[in-house]
Amino acid sequence: MISVKNLAVSYGQSLVIPDLSFSAAPGEILGIVGRNGMGKSTLFRALIGMIPTRSGSIHLQDKEITGQPPHRRVASGVAFVPQGRMIFPYLTVYENLISGVSGKVSEDAVNEIYALFPVLRDMKKRQGGNLSGGQQQQLAIGRALMTNPSVLLLDEPTEGIQPSIIKDISRSLREIRDMKKLTIVVSEQVLSFVLDTCDNIKVMLSV
Numbered sequence: 001m002i003s004v005k006n007l008a009v010s011y012g013q014s015l016v017i018p019d020l021s022f023s024a025a026p027g028e029i030l031g032i033v034g035r036n037g038m039g040k041s042t043l044f045r046a047l048i049g050m051i052p053t054r055s056g057s058i059h060l061q062d063k064e065i066t067g068q069p070p071h072r073r074v075a076s077g078v079a080f081v082p083q084g085r086m087i088f089p090y091l092t093v094y095e096n097l098i099s100g101v102s103g104k105v106s107e108d109a110v111n112e113i114y115a116l117f118p119v120l121r122d123m124k125k126r127q128g129g130n131l132s133g134g135q136q137q138q139l140a141i142g143r144a145l146m147t148n149p150s151v152l153l154l155d156e157p158t159e160g161i162q163p164s165i166i167k168d169i170s171r172s173l174r175e176i177r178d179m180k181k182l183t184i185v186v187s188e189q190v191l192s193f194v195l196d197t198c199d200n201i202k203v204m205l206s207v
């Protein structure tokens, strides 16, 4: 599980997150809800370690990960699906899937992702940039799962995706949670997706 206590994050003098606390248990899907500019992406960048925190703490189970570089957090069990998906457009679907794995690639793990998202198996030799938005989102989620995380972070996974596919993503996330008993923290602006997907909700308001 992940536990965030009194987290503050700023860009220079600009304090974007003044004081945020929440926790999510194993098998829980927590929705982080807030309008544009409320600091959802800033929160996720701080959780994965792309930007420093000003104060507060982040724990994974009993282990404090605040201050660790991103690769150490990934090794500790955190995985991140960034806003906009950040697929490598000129790498194939398969190459994208294994791009976050350090060391030997487990083909069993790849097959598990293909079982979860069959379209990725059908398109494994295609370039990532040629996939639709929804397929790219599945690829980004699959890539994150390849590191076998205990906490999966997703920043606005429904952005720019058509409603029928949004329902598929919601179903996949619940399926992944049921299968792996992991913790999922997902930021969103689409309320229907949050209501369909999440067990609990944390609202980010302006300062």
Ligand SMILES: Nc1ncnc2c1ncn2[C@@H]1O[C@H](COP(=O)(O)OP(=O)(O)O)[C@@H](O)[C@H]1O
Binding pocket: 011, 014, 016, 034, 035, 036, 037, 038, 039, 040, 041, 042, 043
């Ligand atoms: N790299 C940055 N430098 C300075 N300010 C930033 C940076 N990125 C985001 N911000 C500001 O931080 C606030 C929160 O942004 P963001 O975390 O992207 O919000 P959200 O994801 O909820 O839309 C906004 O006011 C935004 O302008």
Ligand SMILES: [Mg+2]
Binding pocket: 040, 041, 042, 083, 155, 156
């Ligand atoms: Mg954002």
